[in-house]
Amino acid sequence: MDLMEKLTILTDSAKYDAACTSSGADRPGTVMAGCCHSFAADGRCISLLKVLLTNYCVYDCKYCVNRVSNDCARAAFKPEELAELTVEFYRRNYIEGLFLSSGVLRSPDYTMEQMIRALELLRHRHHFGGYIHAKAIPGASPELVRKLGFLADRLSINVELPSERSLTALAPDKKRTDIFSAMSEIKSGIGENCRDLAIYKKAPRFATAGQATQLIIGATPETDYQIITLASAMYKKFGLKRVFYSAYIPVAEHSLLPALNQKPPLLREHRLYQADWLMRQYGFKAEDILSPEAPNFNPYLDPKCNWAVNNMQEFPVDVNTAPLEKLLRVPGIGPTSARRIVAARRSGRLGIAELRRIGVVLKRAQYFIIASGNDSATRDREMIVRALIDPKIYSFGAEQLSLFQETPALPNVSEFNSLDEAVEETVLCLTQSL
Amino acid sequence: MPDSKPLARPTNTIYLYDGSFEGFLCCVFVSVREKELPLNILPETAAPTLFETRFILSDAEKAEGVRASIPKKISPRAWELVTTVFCSCLADKELHLIKFLLKGYREGGKICNMLGDEVVAPLLAAERRLLGEAHLLKGFVRFADAGGALVAAITPKNYVLPFIARHFTLRFPREQFMIFDKTHKAALIHQNGEAEIISVDDVAFPEISEEEARYQELWKRFYNTIAIKGRENPRCRMTHMPKRYWQNMLEVSDLVNPDKEYER
Numbered sequence: 001m002d003l004m005e006k007l008t009i010l011t012d013s014a015k016y017d018a019a020c021t022s023s024g025a026d027r028p029g030t031v032m033a034g035c036c037h038s039f040a041a042d043g044r045c046i047s048l049l050k051v052l053l054t055n056y057c058v059y060d061c062k063y064c065v066n067r068v069s070n071d072c073a074r075a076a077f078k079p080e081e082l083a084e085l086t087v088e089f090y091r092r093n094y095i096e097g098l099f100l101s102s103g104v105l106r107s108p109d110y111t112m113e114q115m116i117r118a119l120e121l122l123r124h125r126h127h128f129g130g131y132i133h134a135k136a137i138p139g140a141s142p143e144l145v146r147k148l149g150f151l152a153d154r155l156s157i158n159v160e161l162p163s164e165r166s167l168t169a170l171a172p173d174k175k176r177t178d179i180f181s182a183m184s185e186i187k188s189g190i191g192e193n194c195r196d197l198a199i200y201k202k203a204p205r206f207a208t209a210g211q212a213t214q215l216i217i218g219a220t221p222e223t224d225y226q227i228i229t230l231a232s233a234m235y236k237k238f239g240l241k242r243v244f245y246s247a248y249i250p251v252a253e254h255s256l257l258p259a260l261n262q263k264p265p266l267l268r269e270h271r272l273y274q275a276d277w278l279m280r281q282y283g284f285k286a287e288d289i290l291s292p293e294a295p296n297f298n299p300y301l302d303p304k305c306n307w308a309v310n311n312m313q314e315f316p317v318d319v320n321t322a323p324l325e326k327l328l329r330v331p332g333i334g335p336t337s338a339r340r341i342v343a344a345r346r347s348g349r350l351g352i353a354e355l356r357r358i359g360v361v362l363k364r365a366q367y368f369i370i371a372s373g374n375d376s377a378t379r380d381r382e383m384i385v386r387a388l389i390d391p392k393i394y395s396f397g398a399e400q401l402s403l404f405q406e407t408p409a410l411p412n413v414s415e416f417n418s419l420d421e422a423v424e425e426t427v428l429c430l431t432q433s434l
Numbered sequence: 435m436p437d438s439k440p441l442a443r444p445t446n447t448i449y450l451y452d453g454s455f456e457g458f459l460c461c462v463f464v465s466v467r468e469k470e471l472p473l474n475i476l477p478e479t480a481a482p483t484l485f486e487t488r489f490i491l492s493d494a495e496k497a498e499g500v501r502a503s504i505p506k507k508i509s510p511r512a513w514e515l516v517t518t519v520f521c522s523c524l525a526d527k528e529l530h531l532i533k534f535l536l537k538g539y540r541e542g543g544k545i546c547n548m549l550g551d552e553v554v555a556p557l558l559a560a561e562r563r564l565l566g567e568a569h570l571l572k573g574f575v576r577f578a579d580a581g582g583a584l585v586a587a588i589t590p591k592n593y594v595l596p597f598i599a600r601h602f603t604l605r606f607p608r609e610q611f612m613i614f615d616k617t618h619k620a621a622l623i624h625q626n627g628e629a630e631i632i633s634v635d636d637v638a639f640p641e642i643s644e645e646e647a648r649y650q651e652l653w654k655r656f657y658n659t660i661a662i663k664g665r666e667n668p669r670c671r672m673t674h675m676p677k678r679y680w681q682n683m684l685e686v687s688d689l690v691n692p693d694k695e696y697e698r
């Protein structure tokens with residue numbers, strides 16, 4: 001089989017993995033905040049050569065294209081082939097590095113050995129200095145995971161499904177305890193390495209860009225609240241750098257899975273990323289965003305706006321005096337704007353014109369702030385709600401809204417003829433409850 | 435009130451200069467000496483106008499005086515901002531810069547914290563746009579292997595070469611490479627561990643070898659395979675990767691020059 005064909009098969013079977021960031025690697029010639037080299041037709045960033053070492057797999061996870069029972073073309077890279085391809089792509093500035101995952105060939109240990117061989121070639125023979133993100137295989141022995149960590153910048157292990165019950169039902173060969181024990185293994189590896197590096201700068205580096213994981217969304221019945229509490233717990237317990245959410249795209253017929261013609265829940269995935277961002281960058285807790293009583297996202301509002309309309313007593317916030325944490329809670333003000341406000345107000349009071357000039361977008365924020373010379377912002381509730389409705393829902397479309405689990409306080413999309421009608425009804429509904 | 439005395443008398447004169455940074459610094463020198471704010475400052479290549487013009491000669495000594503005064507009398511950050519914005523594509527950047535400097539000489543270093551000021555804000559915005567474009571190009575530059583050396587062409591709006599030079603030098607310490615900026619007729623050349631930027635009108639790119647063509651095909655194949663059909667989202671792609679960069683990116687260049695195929 002020639003390289004072109006292999007690359008096609010092994011890219012095709014790797015494309016459902018969400019992560020493609022190259023951030024956090026402390027290497028010369030890499031961009032600290034990550035670097036996108038291209039964007040695919042689906043709008044996702046391409047920063048790494050994302051391939052499987054092989055898509056042969058002995059497991060039979062029901063949701064996976066590469067399951068053993070699926071009749072599809074199979075291929076495997078030779079370690080040397082893959083190393084050379086990576087180096088040549090890297091030289092031409094196509095990519096920032098390699099994202100290597102694999103189907104399980106023979107056993108987890110055997111597969112990991114193959115991956116390690118490819119990475120050793122890259123690092124030691126080709127002196128490759130780019131980014132490597134490797135997926136550890138759950139169930140492989142701890143020594144191999146450690147070995148992999150010294151070759152890669154980032155390690156990740158997929159949690160796959162948000163609950164143990166779903167995992168047992170759909171991925172009978174994978175054990176949640178294996179996944180979590182490997183994750184704490186990596187965490188302690190990173191911790192030890194930090195101490196070694198503090199003593200000796202040139203100590204070998206173990207996964208310095210940290211550890212990540214991925215969850216499949218919409219294949220199983222967990223609520224959004226369950227998902228974000230799980231994510232938040234994993235951030236704390238395993239010191240994860242990122243949790244990735246991947247909207248499930250039906251690839252197989254199975255009684256426990258959504259039908260093949262079901263669209264992937266992209267808007268819901270988007271809401272999860274927004275919530276995740278709030279937890280990592282804005283100081284929100286999972287409990288601020290959702291609760292057992294309201295366990296699902298509001299499809300019409302992003303989680304931050306949703307929090308704001310439910311906590312109107314916190315507003316308005318005075319941009320000239322409020323601490324950074326308070327500014328970060330204002331819809332429309334992100335970390336960059338908040339920091340600029342704090343810096344700019346040292347040299348004089350800020351009015352609306354100044355805010356605009358420093359680049360704060362006021363479309364939403366104007367209803368929640370007091371600025372110099374503007375202490376009587378509109379308090380017209382309907383106008384506020386209208387400004388908060390997420391314009392993205394129009395590009396996602398009504399079908400995406402219907403993929404959310406029902407929220408009792410909101411009108412159900414399927415009862416309306418058009419998206420506009422549903423939005424109107426929602427505006428009314430929210431205005432009254434404000 | 436500190437604003438009672440005008441910074442400089444506005445005039446109807448347009449300064450013409452040779453377009454170099456040194457020439458610009460001499461314009462600052464003249465403006466400060468005469469206590470006047472020109473109507474505009476234009477490179478001598480600009481279209482002729484009906485207004486009174488005055489040609490400002492470049493003078494290394496005057497330029498050096500102004501150069502030294504900026505970090506000393508205002509702040510090192512002001513110097514950084516001025517040199518960066520001079521490379522940007524901000525319309526009438528010279529006039530914006532001179533207004534900033536005149537105000538800076540009076541206000542001192544604190545001017546750089548006045549983010550919302552009407553003189554400062556446009557400069558900061560221009561700087562952000564330039565650095566943003568430089569950041570994007572760190573990813574979007576596509577090299578082709580030409581007999582062991584790497585060559586690439588870009589067409590940026592801002593003069594970004596000085597801002598990406600360090601990145602590529604660190605990334606490819608042992609490679610020989612060249613990035614040709616078609617818009618600004620300049621090239622970043624790195625060989626034997628040394629990088630320099632030279633001005634050059636045009637560069638003839640060599641024919642690509644068979645091996646190079648093979649890697650280009652592999653890359654295009656990867657690019658087209660990695661996208662998930664069920665999630666196609668052209669608008670999202672365009673937001674992150676504006677179309678004006680596509681012409682130099684081999685995986686999407688066919689989408690913007692469809693007739694290129696026929697030419698061959």
